[in-house]
Amino acid sequence: MGVVNVDFKLTEEQRMIADAAKDIAKDFPPEYWREKDEKGEFAEEFWKAISKAGFLGIVIPEEYGGAGMGVTELLIAMEELAANGCGMGGVWYLVLTEVFGALSIVRHGTEEQKEKYLPKIAKGELEFAMALTEPDAGTNTLNIRTRAVKDGDEWVINGNKIFISGADRAKGMLIIARTTPKEEAPKKTYGISLFLADLPNPAVKVNPIPKHGINYSKTCEVSFNNLRLPEDALMPPQDEGWYMILDTLNPERMSFAAAAIGISRLAISKAVEYSKQRKVFSDPIGSYQGLQFPIAEAYATLECAKLMNLKAAWLFDNNASYKEIGEAANMAKVVAVEAGIKAVYWAMQTFGGYGYTREYDVERWWREINLIRLAPVTQQMALNYIGEHVLGMPKSYRS
Structure with a gap:
């Protein structure tokens, strides 16, 4: 060995x-x-x-x-x-x-x-934004319909995107579009290309979407109406952007895992501090195992998730395969989010009624940690990836 x-x-x-x-x-x-x-x-x-x-x-x-x-x-x-x-x-x-x-x-x-x-x-x-997700193509990026068509020495882009954060302020945008329709592609991963666009542009319409949290940043609907870009806006090679975008999506998942760990550490630290001061029946509530055990368990699991997340980052920085990086990034994200939800839940429980007020901030962290449950990939889709690509189980969905 x-x-x-x-x-x-x-x-x-x-x-x-x-x-x-x-x-x-x-x-x-x-x-x-x-x-x-x-x-x-x-x-x-x-x-x-x-x-x-x-x-x-x-x-x-x-x-x-x-x-x-x-x-x-x-x-x-x-x-x-x-x-x-x-x-x-x-x-x-x-x-x-x-x-x-x-x-x-x-x-x-x-x-x-x-x-x-x-x-x-x-x-x-x-500031930058990435235009990837579409109304009819969320996790399944291969189904995007935004099209980029060559017209002389320009690209013309048409399509609609949704949940594009920062698009209201961004001066640069990474646009993911199809340069070969899916039905004409020799394989399903072929035909996707990446483009860099400068904003604002009258051919790009941006409409913020009211949302539950993280309101210090706008998340938007974006539409491209005959957006013309120069030939050199393409991030080469044409039609082979699928694996290039994985180099962005995997670090995005690692980043959200880091967020789950960081938010949870913050919530736990505030809950522990409060649990030492708040007394019920003469004892500090932090002495009650009903609070101690779930917070301690969540913290221990978060430390494990942190190690897996750093492993994913090490693999990425050392040019490991997409498969190795994807496995580690998805596992880190799943564990970090599950432990994070438990951590923030019990932090709110520690504060009792105060945890529901804005003054103590836990309710905001609860809103934030629940976004990470949904984005950049849902827990269920991350588990699908682990089941299929790590464990070798039958594919549970069709693209």
């Missing part, structure tokens, strides 16, 4: 990122995010802070103004921002711009595309 060498210590650079994230989070406590959520305001001050700290350039190579690090370091920053007061806000903006924008371009963009977008993203001058 071979020997496996595992080092759980953070590198000096990783510790610096974690410490920087904690320092930033001190300036943006739960009260800040409560106000932004209630007012439906973008967190401008927070955006400027993470930009100044270089967090938007973590995965961007140094020659384009970034730090030249990996997804591992990005997840460390995300989790510590979330856990130390920011909740989902500590992850959300980084996903929209650094994962959808920077990481996609770093991995698959042309040299001209890298030079155009990456320096601005690294400086915090360019």
